[in-house]
Amino acid sequence: MPAVSVRNLRKTFQTKRKAAGLRGALAALFRPAFQTLDAVRGISFDMEEGELLGFIGPNGAGKSTTIKILTGILHPTSGEASVLGRVPWRQRQELAFQIGSVFGQRPQLWYHLPAIDTFYLFGKIYELDEADLRRRIALLAEAFEIEQLLETPVRKLSLGQRMRCEVAASLLHKPRILLLDEPSIGLDVVAKQRLRATIQRMNEIEGVGVLLTSHDAGDIEALCKRVIIINDGEIVYRDKVSTLRRRYLTVKHVDVRYNEQLSPDFSLPGVEMLKVGRFGAKMRFDARVTPVEPVIGALAAAGGLADVTVSEPTLEEVIGAIYARAEAENE
Amino acid sequence: MIRHLPFLLALWKANLISAMEYRVSFLTQMVGMMLNNAFYFVFWIIFFDRFEQVQGWNLLDMFFLFGVVATGFGAGTYLFGNALRLSSLIAEGQLDYYLSLPRPVLLHALASRSNASSAGDFTYGLLSFAAAAVYSDSFSGLMLLRFLLASLAAVAVLISFLVLVQSLTFWIGNAPMLTQNAFNAIITFSLYPITLFDGTAKLLLFTLVPAAFIGALPAEFVRQFDLGQLAQICGGSAIFLSLAVFVFHRGLRRYESGNAIQVRT
Numbered sequence: 001m002p003a004v005s006v007r008n009l010r011k012t013f014q015t016k017r018k019a020a021g022l023r024g025a026l027a028a029l030f031r032p033a034f035q036t037l038d039a040v041r042g043i044s045f046d047m048e049e050g051e052l053l054g055f056i057g058p059n060g061a062g063k064s065t066t067i068k069i070l071t072g073i074l075h076p077t078s079g080e081a082s083v084l085g086r087v088p089w090r091q092r093q094e095l096a097f098q099i100g101s102v103f104g105q106r107p108q109l110w111y112h113l114p115a116i117d118t119f120y121l122f123g124k125i126y127e128l129d130e131a132d133l134r135r136r137i138a139l140l141a142e143a144f145e146i147e148q149l150l151e152t153p154v155r156k157l158s159l160g161q162r163m164r165c166e167v168a169a170s171l172l173h174k175p176r177i178l179l180l181d182e183p184s185i186g187l188d189v190v191a192k193q194r195l196r197a198t199i200q201r202m203n204e205i206e207g208v209g210v211l212l213t214s215h216d217a218g219d220i221e222a223l224c225k226r227v228i229i230i231n232d233g234e235i236v237y238r239d240k241v242s243t244l245r246r247r248y249l250t251v252k253h254v255d256v257r258y259n260e261q262l263s264p265d266f267s268l269p270g271v272e273m274l275k276v277g278r279f280g281a282k283m284r285f286d287a288r289v290t291p292v293e294p295v296i297g298a299l300a301a302a303g304g305l306a307d308v309t310v311s312e313p314t315l316e317e318v319i320g321a322i323y324a325r326a327e328a329e330n331e
Numbered sequence: 332m333i334r335h336l337p338f339l340l341a342l343w344k345a346n347l348i349s350a351m352e353y354r355v356s357f358l359t360q361m362v363g364m365m366l367n368n369a370f371y372f373v374f375w376i377i378f379f380d381r382f383e384q385v386q387g388w389n390l391l392d393m394f395f396l397f398g399v400v401a402t403g404f405g406a407g408t409y410l411f412g413n414a415l416r417l418s419s420l421i422a423e424g425q426l427d428y429y430l431s432l433p434r435p436v437l438l439h440a441l442a443s444r445s446n447a448s449s450a451g452d453f454t455y456g457l458l459s460f461a462a463a464a465v466y467s468d469s470f471s472g473l474m475l476l477r478f479l480l481a482s483l484a485a486v487a488v489l490i491s492f493l494v495l496v497q498s499l500t501f502w503i504g505n506a507p508m509l510t511q512n513a514f515n516a517i518i519t520f521s522l523y524p525i526t527l528f529d530g531t532a533k534l535l536l537f538t539l540v541p542a543a544f545i546g547a548l549p550a551e552f553v554r555q556f557d558l559g560q561l562a563q564i565c566g567g568s569a570i571f572l573s574l575a576v577f578v579f580h581r582g583l584r585r586y587e588s589g590n591a592i593q594v595r596t
Contacts, residue, residue, distance in 0.1 A: 013587060065588075068427065068588055071430070071431050072430060072431075073426075073427050073430040073431060073586075073588055074586070074587075074588055075584055092430065092433075093433045093434070093435075094433070096431060096432055096433035097433045101431045103427065103431075106427055108428060108431075110349060112349050112352045112353075113345065113348060113349055113352070117345060117348060118345075120341070121341050121342065121345050123341075124337055124338045124340075124341035124342075125338055125341075125432055125433065125434055126433065127338075153352070
């Protein structure tokens with residue numbers, strides 16, 4: 001039996017529509033108009049116990065709404081969902097003892113208190129034995145490298161430090177599933193890597209399943225084996241991350257800067273030039289056709305390098321490619 | 332409820348520790364509120380100095396009334412501080428946090444904040460009751476017990492009323508003015524002698540704006556035991572409490588969450 005099972009889940013919101021300005025405000029006062037917004041449009045998926053499942057999509061795709069339904073925060077408009085054998089919106093409290101959740105935009109640590117105070121409060125909320133709680137805090141503090149941060153008021157922590165404390169707090173009661181909604185939002189590269197590594201370690205040590213939502217494909221690549229991509233409330237892709245990488249994360253973008261002037265007809269074989277300036281250029285290439293190594297070699301040979309950045313396609317570009325491929329296959 | 336007591340105590344402790352982070356602000360608000368209440372009461376001292384009674388109520392009754400109302404209001408809004416901002420929590424999607432934890436949402440949300448100035452109201456209420464007991468020369472252990480019960484009933488009805496009014500947010504959206512007006516109405520009417528009202532006005536004070544359950548009724552009960560009043564106090568509290576929990580949970584089905592960036596203070 002899957003740990004999470006979702007069938008034809010749908011959630012619509014009613015939102016008020018109002019034209020701009022005073023006239024619009026007056027019209028809305030006497031004849032309010034509403035529009036129905038389909039946040040989630042009949043999605044279905046399963047997640048196995050202990051699995052690291054990526055749930056990605058651009059802003060407004062329906063990721064957070066789905067997570068909120070799975071934690072029991074929201075009631076769906078229709079459809080079914082079961083988390084660890086429970087219907088989240090009917091057995092919310094019971095389920096909350098078995099799952100942990102972290103919402104990047106909604107801290108659970110008390111802002112003016114040191115994290116350790118919230119940890120002890122969580123101990124009471126989850127009815128943990130005092131001695132067990134102490135041992136658990138020590139274990140998590142070591143795993144997340146937060147021993148030195150626990151007694152500092154949360155308001156004085158950096159975003160990365162705070163997020164590590166947030167995830168540690170959500171693991172205090174040894175949940176079987178961790179629902180992480182944009183945990184890396186606003187974090188720098190180093191903080192992101194540190195957080196990813198610790199989540200992976202906790203999955204290995206305790207077998208906690210992780211459903212991770214992000215608009216950053218890098219989070220999923222680093223952590224998950226399987227990925228679901230959602231766009232506009234619908235699932236547009238589901239497969240192994242390795243397949244996603246092989247099919248869609250092959251195009252590399254390169255931004256290069258030189259210490260000396262480039263010739264205006266600067267070009268490299270197998271590489272599409274997007275923009276060539278006096279001291280630098282922007283380009284892209286398909287790593288399946290043109291391997292990375294010769295491109296970097298050719299860039300270095302072209303002059304004295306000042307800076308070079310290689311980046312992967314944005315999620316929007318990946319989704320665009322998925323749609324384009326689906327259309328091509330249909331034709 | 333007993334099962335949730337250790338959790339509630341931990342929550343109130345966290346609130347107190349949080350308030351202690353800003354000791355000066357806490358003490359200033361507390362003392363400020365005590366002075367505010369004292370100045371307001373001076374008005375009644377001057378009034379009763381000129382007119383000894385208002386349809387049977389005298390200054391001593393006002394001491395008892397202020398004792399119960401301030402103690403009930405202070406304890407209620409100190410222990411359940413979010414009762415004053417439940418409407419915003421609902422409208423801004425801030426119930427998410429409470430919904431993701433294994434505790435009753437309403438209880439958890441209400442008790443997650445303490446209002447510093449309420450500690451001033453509470454202290455003032457105790458002082459007012461002490462003054463009334465001494466002034467009336469009738470203090471006894473039973474009177475203290477009646478005061479405790481009356482204050483608890485005042486807390487229950489006040490918080491229930493605030494929850495009821497603000498639960499409308501689930502249907503009509505954020506309505507800060509409605510909340511503010513309802514709050515002002517119940518506090519204002521609870522601090523007047525009940526004998527000033529009769530007929531429809533009196534009926535309203537026991538139903539739509541249940542100020543009588545917070546002020547006059549429990550205050551009279553503290554002064555003198557009356558079985559009928561005890562039944563009214565207990566019945567009124569139970570009805571308003573049940574109604575508040577019912578309406579809040581009906582509304583909760585319509586809760587729409589939100590994505591605003593939030594901070595837990």
